[in-house]
Amino acid sequence: MSESSQTPPFDRPRSVVKMFLARHQQEGDGAVVRRCIGRNELKFLDPFLMLDHFSVTPPAGFPDHPHRGFETVTYMLQGAMTHQDFAGHKGTIGTGDVQWMTAGRGIVHSEMPAGEGVSNGLQLWINLSSRDKMIEPSYQELLSDEIVRAEEDGVEVRVIAGESMGVRSPVHTRTPTIFLDFTLKPRAQVHQSIPASWNSFVYVIEGEGVFGSSNSAAVAAHHVLVLGPGDGLSAWNRSSKRLRFVLIGGQPLDEPVAQYGPFVMNTQAEINKTIEDYQYCKNGFELARSWRSQ
Incomplete structure (x- = not known):
């Protein structure tokens, strides 16, 4: 990989076809993100729905909110975030750790900074195929030294x-x-x-x-x-x-992609059904009726 070797070892090297600066915007409760995907310059890059480079200082954060139909990948670059959901799952990921959450048919959770100072990282949203959108939620977590x-x-x-x-x-x-x-x-x-x-x-x-x-x-x-x-x-x-x-x-x-905030399905009818499920705490959102993060 020496600097003298300038010829890429590919028959067809990939070139840059679009480039832009990810600028700051407000998200959650007082959090700041640089949104990379999910903005005017790049609304969607199949299968990716969103990438945020987030920066959070207490008491700001991402309080209780739902998801359905996709996966979230949270990769901590600095600091720590505590996650908890309505199924009783709770944990803290620190610098270099990863949480890969499959929201599937439904989850309500919170993501809040742990400790003082700035916590920042990347959160990627990956779409799920129609056959996987209503699977049970699950998690894969890796500590930094396990990566x-x-x-x-x-x-x-x-x-x-x-x-x-x-x-x-x-x-x-x-x-x-x-x-x-x-x-x-x-x-x-x-x-x-x-x-x-x-x-x-x-x-x-x-x-x-x-x-x-x-x-x-x-x-x-x-x-x-x-x-x-x-x-x-x-x-x-x-x-x-x-x-x-x-x-x-x-x-x-x-x-096809139909999205309403944190709900991502294939049709508008499925989005309408998801909103109804969330409002009436059914079809995967039953535990949302009485749960609040601590």
Whole structure:
């Protein structure tokens, strides 16, 4: 992966087809997010519904709210968040930890910062296929030291989902997904394969990097880069500081999407039914009748 090797090892390297800065907006109860997917520039990238880079300082947070029809992936970059839901599940994830929640037919939960100071991280929403939208809710949680990683020639990768540099995550993804956290030292480069039929994008967390083509301009932190078709992504760090970014890709579902806030189904009729189920605490939302987070 030396800097002298400029030719990507792909027959069809993926290029950047769209790029924009994820700007701050208010969400939850006093929280601030940089919304990457789910905004005017990029409303949807099948199978991804939303990506937020959130920043929360107590007493702000994300109090009791419902979900149905998709999965949420919360990856902590700094601080800690405490999660609890109406089925009795409760836990705290800290820096480097991951919670992969399948909301399925319905969950009501809260996500609030634990301790003082700023907590920030990424939350990704992944759509579920029509056959999986009404499955029972479930969780997969990985502590930071349980996340598989690899390091070579100035490149470190933490594999949240999928495979990279010869290591594979144990996380089961109902919608086939890769979620890779790369850190490149100065002068390092990486070439990551991506299944040709998948959609993919990059979010730059820290530093600046060159993506797609070695003669492209460097891209700074907090930019979103949507990748075009091809076999894989190449990235170079030509700066004097480290570069950190996530590469996320997934197999498109190619199904209609009907969304009303935290409910994602295939038709408006299913959305109307979901709203009714939530309002009347039935068909998966029975426990919402009396539950409140502590």
